[in-house]
Amino acid sequence: GAGVSQTPSNKVTEKGKYVELRCDPISGHTALYWYRQSLGQGPEFLIYFQGTGAADDSGLPNDRFFAVRPEGSVSTLKIQRTERGDSAMYLCASSLNSGRAGTGELFFGEGSRLTVL
Amino acid sequence: QKEVEQDPGPLSVPEGAIVSLNCTYSNSAFQYFMWYRQYSRKGPELLMYTYSSGNKEDGRFTAQVDKSSKYISLFIRDSQPSDSATYLCAVSPVLNYGQNFVFGPGTRLSVLP
Structure with missing residues (x-):
């Protein structure tokens, strides 16, 4: 597809369970970001990948x-032993480049809404 | 004090009105200023970015930055019902590092036909 794709769009789980959220960035975008957005708040940075490696995980x-991006394209955000406070929209964004001249425009997916009961 | 603050709204205006959305930030290290639009249950999309004090215009949208007072604004002329969304301001010390972006909580705008 042309845009950033995130699956699942909605995930309901029980406290203590393990969850995986997937992000498929725009083809050719080397930079990939995960953000978390709570209700009524702006996105908060979680982790940034440049290629396959996590260049900055200071927001986790x-x-x-934990998040991985083994082949430099698709990324998976993994949450162990989920807690009710983890309930939020998890947004993935990709960018054509990072650290070089450019607009710095982030292209966001539609998000995965996680609800922990 | 939060790094970036916005009035959460909701702000309701009639179609055709001029809309003013505002944002304040606390750290003078922020040099890049962005406005993102987020429709309900969608991801944010970049509307405009700027890095200098003054105005930047793009169609019906004008971004205004006053670094001396750490105040940024987005004006929407001839507002349309399709402009109904949440508007997020974002600031950053550098442009190309999304991990440094700090988003405000957003202002929810409703343009009534």
Whole structure:
């Protein structure tokens, strides 16, 4: 597809369960970001990939959160032992380049809405 | 004090009105200023960005930055019902590093036909 694709669009799980959220960025975009957006708030940075490696994971709230991007394209955000406070919209964004001249425009997916009961 | 603040709204205006959306930030290290539009249950999309004080115009949209007072605005002329969305301002010390973007909480706008 032409845009950033995120699956699932909605995920309801029970406290303590494991969750995986997937992001398929725009083809050719080397930079990939995960953000978390709580109701009534703006997106908050979680982790940034440049290629296959996590260049900055300083936004991950704790060690229950982990993300991978093994082949430099699709990324998976993994949340272990989910808590009710993890309920939020998880947004993925990709960018054509990072750290070089450009607009810095982030292209966001439609998000995965996670609800932890 | 939060780094970026916005009035959450909701702001309701009639079709055709001029809309003013405002944002304040606290850190003078922020040099790049962006406005994103987010429709309900969708991801944000970039409307405009600027890096200098003054005005930048794009069609019906004008972004205004006053670095001395750490105040940024987005004006929408001839507002349309399709402009109904949440408008997020974002600031960053550098342009190309999304991990440095700080988003405001957004202002929800409703343009009534």
